[in-house]
Amino acid sequence: MTDFGYTLSRSSTVNLDEADRSLWLRLEKLEPDLRLCMACGSCSASCTAAELGGMSLRKVILDLDRGRDPAPIVSACMLCGKCSMVCPRGINTRHLILSLCRIYEKK
Amino acid sequence: MIYQGKQKIWSDYQKEIPDDHWFYVRSCIRQNFFPASEAYFVKVVRDLLGRDLYETPHHTTCGGIAYHSDTIPQETAMTIVARQFSLMKEAGYKNLVTSCITSFGNYCEILETWREFPELEARIREHLWKACRREFDKPEYVCHASDVIYKLRNEIAARAKFRLVNKETGEPLRVVEHIGCHYNKMFPSKGVGGAEYPYVLCGMVESWGGQVIDYPERRHCCGFGFRQYLVKANRGYSMSNSHKKFESMEPFRPDMIITNCPGCPYFLDRWQYVVAETQGKTYGQGGFGIPVFTYEEVAGLVLGYDPWDLGLQVHQVAPEPLLDKMGVPFNPETKYLGLNKKDILRPSLPSGLKCF
């Protein structure tokens, strides 16, 4: 292979045809309320681990939906449960995160 | 695909293309990339089809390449363009035809800017007068040379020695048409067929017996993008755009690519080599690439000119598989003989892309 000093850039496109949503589907069985998220960001806005740790439940749910593994984001969660107090759709967000952690444990 | 739906759009975007008396301005770079394309445009239009096509050795770059590379301001490009117009006025012509797509876009953009801001036009008139004591008239029509070939496509078809048809199977060749962004994406109404479903090259392909394939990334840019290519750090980005197109067209098994821009055929041709060398992937049949042509080269092949006289030996992707499909005879021995049978030397062959 020749080195030209440049090469193909990686595509950042979300290709839903190839997205692997298995993690979402597994979590959805345990947490059907997952579907209710409307990406308002209340959870992230009130999150104690957002500012310093980068936690965002909104992003976790979006990643799951688009077939990306949100493990690095979830690992910043402190499980304080503040997000469950603010979700306007009443999602039990702390429970949802714990269920996701259980799926990770089984993996 | 509802073909009639496309026909309706095509009929909405027809532009007036004068039939004769053109002032022809060449491209800065095409004679290096495709050394015979412009010469054969002149040969076909003037000598074969008997139209009046005028050129002047005093004409220069239009400044478009520098403008789009962010090295000159638009006012400078405007003054250069004003000088071209003054040459045209001097020669007594009103129909401008440009060889280059970026020139075409540049002329259209400048005329449109002057229409919106007449005070700017007045200032440029002053600049031109101060710089070289010249005056100009604006052209009545600005066309791209592919508009002219589009207009004359049926006259060319009537003289065709070969058609875009597979000689063995009798099937139409599967053709990817690729339009330069500056042809119709700046001003959709100034391109035959508009921006979404351009017809200028489709019309030629249909007239000459081929079949156009509509693949998902058809509208996507070749990736040249001026700074994307000119700055080496961005070059991978340029290639990635061509690569995206190759990946998208590959399942449609195209026999060839026809283009109407200086940059697109160059990059669609050369990047196939770099992709083969860096990714180990080729897109044609049997380890070859997909041959890429300018519309003048395709017109030349259809009219039966010698492929080496048309400059096809400077292509990176071997054109021979296509010549075989069309049944165009060629002599491999004379491939690297240039003008007056001068030996232009053989290039070394790439490792990943099959060539002759």
Added chain:
Amino acid sequence: MKENVIILGGGIAGMEAARQLLLLGERPVIVERADHLGGHVADWHRLFPDKSPAEDLLEGLRPGLEGAEIHLGTTVSSLNALKDGYNLTLSDGSKLHGRALLFATGFELFAAERKEEYGYGIYNQVITNRDLERWFNTGKDSRLSGRPLSKIGFVHCVGSRDLKAGNPQCSKVCCMTAIKQAIELKERFPFAEVYCFYMDLRLFGKKYEDFYIGAQRDWGIHFIRGRVSEVAETLDGRVVVKAEDTLSGRPLKVSLDLLVLMAGMLPNPSATALARQIRLDVDDDGFLRSRDNLAGIIASNRPGVFYAGACTGTKTVPETLAEARSAALAIHNYLQDAK
């Protein structure tokens, strides 16, 4: 002899106004260009928010029209303002005079082929909201028959909130219609994945939010915030749709078996042409200008001319019906006062 009240347009606004005018003892005359009453609603299958059949609504309006003079398949050739009312020449050559005139001229559905990048009329897999309702009604559409639909997309705001399409207005009903239609398709194709591409979701009315929640919770419909940029055909006869997934800040693409374009509401150009003949004010958005947008929606700048429904802007069905009743009452009062 009662004076004619001339109603331009026999959609639900014209029908309801005529029905109310008859109850008030007036003499309504409907002029309708189509060969049937009902307007756009007659093209529709079911109406939000209760998914009630559109036909039931029309069925409820029709009996009340007995006694109204109705000209179907008729357009207005010319319209003149006189001292004591308005004179019309109809396309069949007949003439009409009325002291009061009601514009119930409705809207025109945006011609989706104008958004060329979406490929309506070019790709078989691309239809409009109206095409889908017709298919629900008739079961006939060559683009939909005989194909399994496993992935379906909806494009909100087609020709709405779009300066390039010449219409900066929100068409108001499309968000809700898209969700309704998405659910109706899920009912027919339970295993299909359905994606709604939206800019904003405007679900302002009674029960609309319930629909949205239901679409997510019960039907698993995906909502992607991003405007579709282009549509192209794939080798296997689907369309690939590109948009930005604005929530993740990346470009997104997905291949679909069917793409439904939510064509928006535009001013009805023939209404505008008639309005100009008697110097009625036309608003910046191209719709007829109400005397004011709070208490005077149904009033015009001319005595005896009234408005009902989508001629003054995008309207839902209940808004249209309410305006029709209100206009009928205002016309009745106007005729009483004139005596």
